[in-house]
Each structure stands twice: as structure tokens, then as C-alpha cells.
Amino acid sequence: MPTPHTTPRRTYQNERVSVLLPLPLAGAYDYFVPSDLSVASGDFVSVPLGKRDLKGVVWGTGSNEVDARKLKNINGLLDIPPISEDLRKLVDWTASYTMNPPGAVLRMSMSVPSALDPPKTRTGYLPNPVTAEAEGDSRIRMTEARRRVLAVLAEGPPRVAADLARSAGVSASVVRSMAEAGLLKSVTLQQQIDLDQPDREHPRPILSPSQAAAATALITAVEQSSAKDDEGFSVILLDGVTGSGKTEVYFEAIAATIAAGRQVLVMLPEIALTTQWLKRFTERFGARPLEWHSDLTGAERRLTWRAIISGDAGVVVGTRSALFLPFPDLGLIVVDEEHDSSFKQDEGVCYNARDMAVVRARLGNFPIVLSTATPSLETFVNVRTGRYKSLSLSERHGGASLPEIAAIDMRVEPMDSQSWLAPTLQEAVAHSLASREQVMLFLNRRGYAPLTLCRHCGHRLQCPNCTSWLVEHRLQRRLSCHHCGFSMSPPEECPACEVPETLAACGPGVERLAEEVAERFPQAHCEIMASDTMQSPTAAAVLVRQMQNREIDILIGTQIMAKGHHFPYLTLVGVVDADLGLAGGDLRAAERTFQLLHQVSGRAGRAARPGRVLLQTYRPEDPVMEALVSGTRDQFLTAEAEERERYGMPPFGRLAALIISGNDHVEVERVARTLGRNSPAQEGVTVLGPAPAPLSILRGRHRWRLLLKARRETNVRSTLRNWVAKVRIRGNVRVQIDVDPYSFL
Numbered sequence: 001m002p003t004p005h006t007t008p009r010r011t012y013q014n015e016r017v018s019v020l021l022p023l024p025l026a027g028a029y030d031y032f033v034p035s036d037l038s039v040a041s042g043d044f045v046s047v048p049l050g051k052r053d054l055k056g057v058v059w060g061t062g063s064n065e066v067d068a069r070k071l072k073n074i075n076g077l078l079d080i081p082p083i084s085e086d087l088r089k090l091v092d093w094t095a096s097y098t099m100n101p102p103g104a105v106l107r108m109s110m111s112v113p114s115a116l117d118p119p120k121t122r123t124g125y126l127p128n129p130v131t132a133e134a135e136g137d138s139r140i141r142m143t144e145a146r147r148r149v150l151a152v153l154a155e156g157p158p159r160v161a162a163d164l165a166r167s168a169g170v171s172a173s174v175v176r177s178m179a180e181a182g183l184l185k186s187v188t189l190q191q192q193i194d195l196d197q198p199d200r201e202h203p204r205p206i207l208s209p210s211q212a213a214a215a216t217a218l219i220t221a222v223e224q225s226s227a228k229d230d231e232g233f234s235v236i237l238l239d240g241v242t243g244s245g246k247t248e249v250y251f252e253a254i255a256a257t258i259a260a261g262r263q264v265l266v267m268l269p270e271i272a273l274t275t276q277w278l279k280r281f282t283e284r285f286g287a288r289p290l291e292w293h294s295d296l297t298g299a300e301r302r303l304t305w306r307a308i309i310s311g312d313a314g315v316v317v318g319t320r321s322a323l324f325l326p327f328p329d330l331g332l333i334v335v336d337e338e339h340d341s342s343f344k345q346d347e348g349v350c351y352n353a354r355d356m357a358v359v360r361a362r363l364g365n366f367p368i369v370l371s372t373a374t375p376s377l378e379t380f381v382n383v384r385t386g387r388y389k390s391l392s393l394s395e396r397h398g399g400a401s402l403p404e405i406a407a408i409d410m411r412v413e414p415m416d417s418q419s420w421l422a423p424t425l426q427e428a429v430a431h432s433l434a435s436r437e438q439v440m441l442f443l444n445r446r447g448y449a450p451l452t453l454c455r456h457c458g459h460r461l462q463c464p465n466c467t468s469w470l471v472e473h474r475l476q477r478r479l480s481c482h483h484c485g486f487s488m489s490p491p492e493e494c495p496a497c498e499v500p501e502t503l504a505a506c507g508p509g510v511e512r513l514a515e516e517v518a519e520r521f522p523q524a525h526c527e528i529m530a531s532d533t534m535q536s537p538t539a540a541a542v543l544v545r546q547m548q549n550r551e552i553d554i555l556i557g558t559q560i561m562a563k564g565h566h567f568p569y570l571t572l573v574g575v576v577d578a579d580l581g582l583a584g585g586d587l588r589a590a591e592r593t594f595q596l597l598h599q600v601s602g603r604a605g606r607a608a609r610p611g612r613v614l615l616q617t618y619r620p621e622d623p624v625m626e627a628l629v630s631g632t633r634d635q636f637l638t639a640e641a642e643e644r645e646r647y648g649m650p651p652f653g654r655l656a657a658l659i660i661s662g663n664d665h666v667e668v669e670r671v672a673r674t675l676g677r678n679s680p681a682q683e684g685v686t687v688l689g690p691a692p693a694p695l696s697i698l699r700g701r702h703r704w705r706l707l708l709k710a711r712r713e714t715n716v717r718s719t720l721r722n723w724v725a726k727v728r729i730r731g732n733v734r735v736q737i738d739v740d741p742y743s744f745l
């Protein structure tokens with residue numbers, strides 16, 4: 001029998017407790033537990049706040065700061081299992097690290113307020129045995145429709161009216177009239193989510209010796225943590241080339257965790273990836289896990305949250321927000337594509353879900369697996385210093401070879417005007433199509449053109465709410481802002497000089513590339529895969545299936561298609577603008593470009609046929625391109641790490657950004673300049689700025705930035721706290737703190 005992993009909870013009665021509410025208040029509030037009630041830390045309770053009745057969580061012993069006479073009673077205890085101790089610690093830890101009120105973090109754990117209400121029930125119907133016997137009774141009319149309803153019910157469990165009517169092919173009023181006549185009796189049904197239990201004995205693939213060795217190491221870590229509570233924590237990097245079977249390997253760790261009776265969380269960077277992942281999991285375990293992302297309906301959200309907190313959900317796969325779900329007994333976290341920047345949230349509570357997942361594992365004393373083919377520099381350095389363990393898989397499964405990567409030097413290619421495909425790449429595409437193989441063209445730009453310009457006066461179409469160009473989406477006939485969602489129909493004339501028909505598209509997006517492909521390869525079936533053309537997991541699944549069935553010859557896509565997918569007949573990857581991510585001087589530009597292009601390259605030649613990758617670049621001598629072409633990842637990361645160390649940049653130094661925003665630009669600038677004048681004068685701390693942010697207006701709000709750079713040993717939080725406290729903030733100006741920023745816009 002697995003031992004429960006919870007320590008006994010302190011109970012309170014007839015005394016003060018602190019209750020944390022899911023609101024951005026300074027901290028937890030004290031309440032009194034009346035003598036007819038007994039609560040324990042982690043319990044959900046309802047409490048009065050002003051005139052309102054709110055739901056919160058018992059956080060611990062009261063602080064004694066509030067006068068006993070002013071103390072209010074807890075109203076009641078909710079009938080929901082408690083929040084586990086490690087999650088409470090994670091909430092406090094994240095709040096402190098990201099400098100947010102703990103209630104703002106708790107709100108992420110309690111993101112489904114309706115899940116706290118008593119479960120919704122529905123009315124179901126069963127045949128009424130008494131009247132069924134009296135069917136011959138002439139007072140009860142037995143029509144054909146009514147018989148069909150009874151026939152449907154004869155086979156199975158009680159059903160709700162709509163469902164029953166649909167199965168029997170009758171209208172819902174037939175069901176209701178049968179209930180009124182006493183032919184059916186009603187029962188109360190609890191709404192439930194389908195929870196299949198994963199089958200550990202389900203047939204599994206036979207692992208190669210190196211895969212088996214990695215799997216054994218992971219299983220050992222899981223078993224060790226389940227057996228001994230205090231040495232269960234470890235961070236393990238699963239470092240394997242694309243197609244090496246990392247997923248199959250960490251599935252074994254999941255199986256071991258299920259065997260130990262504990263829960264598993266798998267985090268993926270994007271919703272679009274969950275579909276293929278779910279399919280693979282289902283094949284491996286004969287059961288679907290639960291999913292968690294922004295595309296769930298309200299009911300799915302509520303039921304999933306309840307299934308998690310009750311411990312019924314064994315395995316959950318989700319995007320970054322899944323990290324704060326209330327698992328009572330988490331025994332393993334897997335962060336797939338750990339290097340991905342989508343794990344960083346830079347609005348509201350700014351946190352990095354990968355880093356906080358490591359914290360959750362440490363607080364809960366269980367192992368965490370970081371899986372990737374291109375580790376983030378942070379992780380790479382943590383492995384080198386021995387803080388993280390590393391398991392490597394250096395070969396593709398089944399003898400598939402790694403793709404051959406070559407640069408196309410765009411400075412010497414004879415390019416047609418308004419063409420984005422170099423002759424060398426065109427030739428390679430034609431060759432692949434002739435051998436009935438698939439091609440992927442990668443361009444990390446949605447829409448038709450990133451900029452629309454007036455040929456007469458030079459005016460550029462800009463978002464009215466943001467400092468950004470409007471992106472033309474020709475398929476939808478819209479010009480849209482990718483920052484705030486503003487969109488408009490393309491104007492007939494230039495809004496500045498009012499000369500008609502002068503607006504011209506500048507530069508390519510995926511739609512424009514598709515146009516060129518259609519012209520050059522009219523016989524090929526081409527599809528676009530970008531986040532706006534595949535809004536839902538279902539749309540993504542359709543494209544993925546078409547690709548797997550070889551109904552698509554050329555797939556054009558943005559970074560959304562770079563990740564995870566496995567298409568056996570895809571042998572050529574063409575990167576249309578390999579330099580795109582290098583511009584802008586972002587701290588992680590080189591690292592990210594390497595990761596992204598490496599990952600895109602990894603889509604080629606994953607099965608029997610060898611793959612080839614062509615990078616169109618104007619800077620083939622850039623270290624990123626050279627490392628990609630020569631396959632020298634570790635040298636590249638080592639050089640990158642040395643560079644960061646020399647300049648005291650993360651992970652060797654610390655960064656924190658202050659973003660000042662508001663509607664009134666005078667006030668925003670005043671606050672930014674005051675912060676600048678009061679910069680901490682502290683050894684090892686430097687402040688860059690204030691300066692208007694590159695995105696100087698976003699959703700109508702003016703923005704300024706400051707960046708604090710500090711030595712690793714600096715207590716950045718207390719420095720920031722003292723600094724921000726010096727400035728009086730008025731109106732709707734907001735100072736957002738982003739510790740470990742990823743975005744510098």
C-alpha cells in the first residue's frame with residue numbers, strides 16, 4: 001500500500017486563524033473559528049468581508065494583530081478537500097519571489113470559482129417498474145415513441161431528458177410526458193467527467209538499450225521519492241535529440257508514479273501540442289488523461305478541477321496555468337520542451353512555470369523531469385554545476401538519422417523581386433515533391449505582410465492603441481494588431497494622403513509565402529499552420545492528421561508547428577528567414593533562435609527517409625547558424641554561457657524589469673523619472689533606464705521601462721521593495737515588476 005504523503009494538519013477551534021482570499025490584498029486576514037466549527041489549514045471556508053461573503057483558504061494561525069472585538073467569525077466550512085501543504089507553500093513562495101500579494105497567486109489555484117459550489121446535479125430518468133408492469137393498463141397510452149424511450153433505457157443507466165430523447169429519436173416533450181404519466185421515474189444525477197484509469201499493463205513499446213537506461217533512472221527517482229519522503233526531490237534533464245523517444249521514456253516514469261498511487265502533471269508549452277500528446281498517451285496507457293488549458297468549457301473546467309482536488313485524476317496534461325492546480329498528492333512533474341518561452345507569463349503575476357514547477361517539486365519532495373533537445377541556458381548551466389542531473393539520448397529511434405543542415409547564403413542567391421524562396425530552396429522543394437515526400441516551410445510571421453505602406457507618401461499603417469504596425473491578414477481581409485487584437489478592413493485609400501490605391505504590402509508573412517508556393521508549385525497541396533489559422537485543438541488535429549496521411553505536400557507554418565510533431569514523410573524543412581529572431585538585441589535572441597531553428601529542423605527525416613534542412617540567411621557566419629550547420633550545440637551553449645557570465649547576465653546575474661504604464665503619459669513619465677532618480681545606490685546593482693518601452697503604447701496605455709541588473713548574491717526583492725516604496729503612485733499608473741524577465745518590449 002502506498003503511504004499517504006500528507007503530514008497531519010493542525011486543527012483550529014475556538015481560536016483565531018488566518019484566511020487567505022483569492023484577491024490581491026496585502027496578506028491573509030484573521031478570523032475567529034466559532035466553537036461549533038473545527039477547521040484545519042488548507043480547508044476552504046466562507047468568510048465575511050465588508051458586506052460580502054467570500055471563499056478563501058485557512059492559511060494558518062492568526063496573527064493577533066486585529067483587536068479581538070473586531071474579529072469576525074468564519075461563516076462555514078465548504079465541503080471540498082483541502083489544499084495541500086506543498087501548494088500552500090508554493091503560493092507563498094511564488095508570491096514572495098515574483099513580488100505579488102499571495103492572494104493574487106492563490107487566485108491562480110482557485111481559477112474556477114464555480115468549482116467551489118456544490119456540484120451541479122441533473123435530473124435523469126429510469127423506467128418506473130410499477131407502471132411498467134401495468135403497461136396493459138388502458139389508462140396509460142403506450143405509443144411507438146414511448147416504447148422506443150423504454151427500449152433505450154432498458155439497456156443502460158439513467159439518462160437526462162435531452163440525451164434520452166436524442167437516442168430514442170423522439171422529442172424531449174415525449175420524455176417529460178412519460179414522467180408525468182408515471183411511466184418514468186426521475187433520479188438525481190451528479191455531473192461527472194469521464195475518468196478512465198490508466199492501465200499500466202497496457203502493451204508498451206520495447207525500449208532501446210539507451211532509452212531503457214534513461215527510463216530506469218527516472219523510475220528509480222520516482223520510487224525513491226515514494227518510499228522516502230525527505231530525499232524525494234531531484235531535477236532530471238532528459239536531454240535527447242529530436243525523435244530519440246523522450247516521450248516514450250518519460251511515460252515510464254509516469255507509469256511508475258501511477259503505480260505508487262500518486263498524481264502526475266505534464267506541462268506542454270502550447271494547447272496545439274496537447275492533441276497529439278493525448279493520442280500518444282492514450283495509445284500507451286489505454287486511457288485518456290485530463291487536460292487543462294484555455295480551450296476548456298466552463299463545465300469541463302469545473303469538473304476537472306474537482307477531479308484533481310479529490311485525487312481522482314491520475315494524470316493531467318496542460319499548459320503553464322496547470323502548475324497551480326490543487327493536486328493533493330503530486331508525485332511527478334514533467335515539463336516538456338522545458339526551454340520554451342511560453343512557460344513564462346509576463347502579465348499579471350509574472351512567473352516562469354518551469355522554474356516554479358521545480359519549486360513545487362522541491363516543496364513536495366518529488367522528482368521533476370525537464371525534457372528537451374535544446375536545453376535552456378539556465379538548465380544547461382544547472383546541469384554543469386551539478387544541481388540538475390542529466391540523462392541523454394543521442395540517437396534517433398529506429399536508426400533514423402539526424403537531418404543534414406545547410407545554410408543558403410542569401411547575399412549571393414539571384415532573387416526575383418517579390419520572391420522569398422531562393423532558387424536553391426526551390427530546387428530542393430521540387431526534388432522532394434518529385435519523390436512524393438513532404439516539405440515544411442518555416443516563417444515565423446503570421447498573416448500576409450507585417451507592414452502596409454503608402455507608396456505615395458510613405459505613411460505606415462499603425463495600430464491606434466499600440467506602437468506596432470498593423471499586420472495584413474488577407475484571407476480574413478483584415479489589418480490586425482498582434483498586440484491588442486485591434487483590427488480593421490483594409491482602407492481603399494491612404495489614411496494620411498488620401499490618394500486611393502497606393503497601399504502596398506511589405507515583406508512576407510505565411511499567407512504571402514503560400515501565394516508564392518501556389519504559383520511555383522501549382523500541383524502541390526499546400527496548407528498554412530499558424531496560431532490564427534488553428535484556433536482550437538480540433539483544427540490543429542485536422543491539419544496534423546492530413547499531414548500524417550500525406551494529404552498535404554507543403555506545410556507552411558510559424559513556430560506553432562516547430563514543436564513536437566512527428567511526420568514520417570516530411571524530409572525537407574526550409575527556413576525562409578533564419579535571421580528573423582536575431583534582430584532586436586534581446587538577451588536571449590541567439591539562444592532562442594538556436595532553439596527554435598534546431599527544433600524546426602528536428603521535424604525533418606524522423607523516420608526511414610533522411611531529412612534535410614536549408615536555412616536562408618544573410619549572416620551564415622553568425623555563431624547561431626554555424627552551430628546549427630555543424631551540429632555543435634554544446635559548444636554554442638558553452639560560448640553563450642561564457643558571454644553571459646562576462647556581462648553578469650542571467651543565469652550568472654539577476655535581472656528585474658519595472659514596467660510603468662498608465663493612460664496619462666505625463667504621469668507615467670513622471671513616475672518613471674522619479675524611479676530613475678531614486679535608483680538604488682548599492683554595490684553590485686545597476687539600473688538601466690528609464691526609457692520609453694519599445695512597445696511605448698500598448699492597448700492605449702503609455703509604457704516606460706527600467707531594468708535592474710544585480711549580482712547573483714543580491715537580495716533583489718528587498719532592493720526592489722525599498723525602491724518602489726519611494727515613489728508615490730497616482731491615478732491609474734501601475735508599476736509592474738517582472739523578476740527574471742523574458743520580454744523586453
Ligand code: ADP
Nearest residue numbers: 205206207208242243244245246247248397566
Ligand atoms: P522525442 O520526444 O524525443 O522527439 P518521440 O518520443 O516523439 O521523440 O519519439 C519519436 C517517434 O519514435 C515516435 O513516433 C515514437 O512513438 C517512436 N518511438 C520512440 N521510441 C520507440 C520505441 N522504443 N519503440 C517504438 N517506437 C518508438
Ligand code: ZN
Nearest residue numbers: 463466481484
Ligand atoms: Zn494594438
